[in-house]
Amino acid sequence: MAESDVAREPGRGHHPLAARAAGREDPVMRERRAAIAELGDAVRDLVEQVSATEVPADILRQAAAQAREAAAALSPRTRTRAELPSADDLLGGYRMYNPVIGVGSGLAAPLLVELTGTGAVGRCTLGLAFEGPPSFAHGGVSAMLLDQLLGHAISAAGHPGMTVHLEISYRAPVPLQTPLLLTAAMTELAGRRATARGTIATEADPGTALVEASGIFVGLRPEQAARLFGGVRPDATDPQAAHD
Amino acid sequence: MAESDVAREPGRGHHPLAARAAGREDPVMRERRAAIAELGDAVRDLVEQVSATEVPADILRQAAAQAREAAAALSPRTRTRAELPSADDLLGGYRMYNPVIGVGSGLAAPLLVELTGTGAVGRCTLGLAFEGPPSFAHGGVSAMLLDQLLGHAISAAGHPGMTVHLEISYRAPVPLQTPLLLTAAMTELAGRRATARGTIATEADPGTALVEASGIFVGLRPEQAARLFGGVRPDATDPQAAHD
Numbered sequence: 001m002a003e004s005d006v007a008r009e010p011g012r013g014h015h016p017l018a019a020r021a022a023g024r025e026d027p028v029m030r031e032r033r034a035a036i037a038e039l040g041d042a043v044r045d046l047v048e049q050v051s052a053t054e055v056p057a058d059i060l061r062q063a064a065a066q067a068r069e070a071a072a073a074l075s076p077r078t079r080t081r082a083e084l085p086s087a088d089d090l091l092g093g094y095r096m097y098n099p100v101i102g103v104g105s106g107l108a109a110p111l112l113v114e115l116t117g118t119g120a121v122g123r124c125t126l127g128l129a130f131e132g133p134p135s136f137a138h139g140g141v142s143a144m145l146l147d148q149l150l151g152h153a154i155s156a157a158g159h160p161g162m163t164v165h166l167e168i169s170y171r172a173p174v175p176l177q178t179p180l181l182l183t184a185a186m187t188e189l190a191g192r193r194a195t196a197r198g199t200i201a202t203e204a205d206p207g208t209a210l211v212e213a214s215g216i217f218v219g220l221r222p223e224q225a226a227r228l229f230g231g232v233r234p235d236a237t238d239p240q241a242a243h244d
Numbered sequence: 245m246a247e248s249d250v251a252r253e254p255g256r257g258h259h260p261l262a263a264r265a266a267g268r269e270d271p272v273m274r275e276r277r278a279a280i281a282e283l284g285d286a287v288r289d290l291v292e293q294v295s296a297t298e299v300p301a302d303i304l305r306q307a308a309a310q311a312r313e314a315a316a317a318l319s320p321r322t323r324t325r326a327e328l329p330s331a332d333d334l335l336g337g338y339r340m341y342n343p344v345i346g347v348g349s350g351l352a353a354p355l356l357v358e359l360t361g362t363g364a365v366g367r368c369t370l371g372l373a374f375e376g377p378p379s380f381a382h383g384g385v386s387a388m389l390l391d392q393l394l395g396h397a398i399s400a401a402g403h404p405g406m407t408v409h410l411e412i413s414y415r416a417p418v419p420l421q422t423p424l425l426l427t428a429a430m431t432e433l434a435g436r437r438a439t440a441r442g443t444i445a446t447e448a449d450p451g452t453a454l455v456e457a458s459g460i461f462v463g464l465r466p467e468q469a470a471r472l473f474g475g476v477r478p479d480a481t482d483p484q485a486a487h488d
Contacts, residue, residue: 035301035308042311043287043294046318047350050287051341053318054330057279064279066314067286070307074290074297081372081379081420086298090378097295099374099382106291107351107373128325129351130343134334134476135325138343139407140388147384162417163383168410173472176325228417232378 032087036096036104043106051129083233100148111145111182113152119185119196120152123203126176136173142200143168145182146213150196153184154217159194161217169212179203184213192219276331280340280348287350292371327477344392355389355426357396363429363440364396367447370420380417386444387412389426390457394440397428398461403438405461413456423447428457436463 046067053060079085087096087104096104101111109124122145132138147166154161174180184198194217199209220228290311297304323329331340331348340348345355353368366389376382391410398405418424428442438461443453464472 032301032304035304039294039304039308039311042308042315043290043350046287046311046315047291049315049318049322050283050348050350051329052322054321054323055318057276059317060276060279060283063314063317064283064286066310066317067283067290070310070314071286071290071293073303073307073310074293074299077298078293078296079298079372081375084378085295097373097375099376100384104294105373106287106294128323129341129349131325131341132343133406134328134473136472138388138391139410140344140384140391143387143391143410143412144382144384147382147387162377162414163412164414166383166387166410166412166414168387168407170406170408170410173406228380229378 029087033094033096036087040096040102040104040106040108040110044108044110047106048127048129051127051131082231098148100144109145111148113149115152115156119183120149120156120198122149122152122182122184123180124182125179126174128176131176133173135176137176139168139170142170142174142211143213146184146198146200146211147215149182149184150198150213150215151217153196153198154186154194157186157189157194159186159189159192159217159219161192161194161219163215164193164218165216167214170210171212172208172210174200174210175202181206192221193217194219273331277338277340280331284340284346284348284350284352284354288352288354291350292373295371295373295375326475342392344388353389355392357393359396359400363427364393364400364442366393366396366426366428367424368426369423370418372420375420377417379420381420383412383414386414386418386455387457389444390428390442390455391459393426393428394442394457394459395461397440397442398430398438401430401433401438403430403433403436403461403463405436405438405463407459408437408462409460411458414454415456416452416454418444418454419446425450436465437461438463 085096088094096102099105099107101113102108103110109126111122111124114121126137126141130137130141146168147163179202180200181203182198182200184196186194186196188195196215198213200211201209329340332338340346343349343351345357346352347354353370355366355368357364357366370381370385374381374385387410390412391407423446424444425447426442426444428440430438430440432439440459442457444455445453
């Protein structure tokens with residue numbers, strides 16, 4: 001599979017090892033990931049309709065009952081926070097439920113990320129569910145999109161890390177229901193400390209930055225990673241892995 | 245109605261005029277807001293189950309069909325981004341669908357905000373849907389929570405405004421499924437420019453800041469407000485208002 005195909009798969013991130021891991025996906029996992037993406041799509045649309053609807057209260061209550069039914073069908077078998085989703089593959093770059101880019105997440109726009117030679121580009125359109133000031137995106141949503149994209153930019157440069165500092169300048173409000181274009185690139189590297197900068201603009205006027213961000217990311221030392229994530233089991237459904 | 249009751253109502257924000265506006269709510273609107281909160285609760289639980297579930301792919305697809313049914317029931321009558329929700333009341337402090345605090349939002353934790361004499365306190369518990377690094381909250385989620393709470397703090401101090409700059413320092417990861425305590429207060433005022441600071445900690449260890457934020461907010465001049473929001477109609481269901 002070509003790397004460009006890997007990048008277009010649902011839920012696929014951009015870890016440097018993604019291409020190498022692509023061969024691991026079996027047909028059962030491919031079907032599971034497609035079903036996760038279908039459910040994510042449906043729930044994202046529901047989240048949007050919930051914020052947009054003006055139907056009468058009795059219909060709202062009926063829809064609530066339907067949503068509870070769907071949730072009940074999903075609840076017999078769930079992971080804990082100490083378990084990774086079985087459809088995830090950190091080395092392979094699959095994070096199905098990431099709240100910004102995850103095709104399985106009900107919270108994600110989702111932001112579609114592409115890596116370029118010099119950084120990362122993100123595209124999304126925010127619905128009414130993301131509204132802060134009337135008709136514009138919540139400022140926190142812009143921060144969330146940029147934190148994610150800056151992370152892709154430093155990972156693409158070969159220096160993945162966790163955010164230690166994030167600065168956001170809001171130049172103009174970000175319109176809802178408008179195709180957005182985000183860009184980010186690593187601008188500085190000092191030891192394990194990488195700085196990235198990025199912007200949000202509209203696709204129609206890509207030269208005008210509505211929001212600017214600068215983030216500092218620090219790569220984890222092995223002992224830090226062990227302390228933070230040592231308790232996380234790689235696969236919620238593999239009993240052997242659960243006891244490693 | 246006492247101001248303390250107003251603060252506990254679903255979807256109720258903390259606008260200085262909130263207490264004055266409380267008398268406006270009629271029984272039909274009260275019932276509509278209760279139905280909106282019920283639907284919000286149901287959809288938030290669905291969003292969480294979607295990120296946590298390990299049921300087989302065929303059940304995922306059935307749940308997707310149920311979610312699509314619920315969304316279809318809501319879609320016959322929706323507002324556009326130029327219309328406020330009919331259940332909102334900006335002066336009364338009702339923002340039912342705010343993506344951080346809105347009881348009607350499928351995206352909100354929700355963050356429960358209380359005003360204190362000196363600022364704002366927020367409480368929430370983040371589920372698996374908010375996961376960034378395994379078992380911890382996405383850094384962007386922390387930024388979103390703090391942007392919202394800082395805004396409450398400056399509003400409470402009598403200086404509401406829009407975020408122009410936000411700085412977040414990540415000291416330690418924020419655990420999922422753990423009661424969180426956020427605090428914020430206005431620390432500086434220079435003309436229309438208000439600065440607020442805030443933190444995220446756990447309820448169990450409120451003295452240890454996991455995340456720190458500083459935000460600068462600027463009050464809109466009337467002509468800016470008119471330019472940004474002049475096209476927004478006050479009520480999506482009032483045909484007279486729609487033609488104002």
